[in-house]
Amino acid sequence: MQRRDFLIRTGRYALLAVLAVVAAVGLKNADNSPGGQCPLKTPCRECGILQGCSLPGALEERSGLNRENNN
Numbered sequence: 666m667q668r669r670d671f672l673i674r675t676g677r678y679a680l681l682a683v684l685a686v687v688a689a690v691g692l693k694n695a696d697n698s699p700g701g702q703c704p705l706k707t708p709c710r711e712c713g714i715l716q717g718c719s720l721p722g723a724l725e726e727r728s729g730l731n732r733e734n735n736n
Contacts, residue, residue, distance in 0.1 A: 702720075709715055709726035716727070 703722065705712060709718070709723050712718065712723070715723055
């Protein structure tokens with residue numbers, strides 16, 4: 666492999682890593698529901714994204730679960 670090929674490949678992988686980090690941060694900070702309403706029909710307690718949800722119902726459910734666990 667020549668130096669030029671090495672630099673091109675390194676640049677590609679660096680750009681790919683930056684893109685992956687930007688996408689991960691964007692997904693982490695994204696609001697998980699359009700319009701502030703949950704699109705799922707399941708109760709919050711059974712939802713797979715309860716721990717990461719920022720909707721009022723999920724916040725109430727998490728605080729209720731914390732109270733149950735502390736008693």
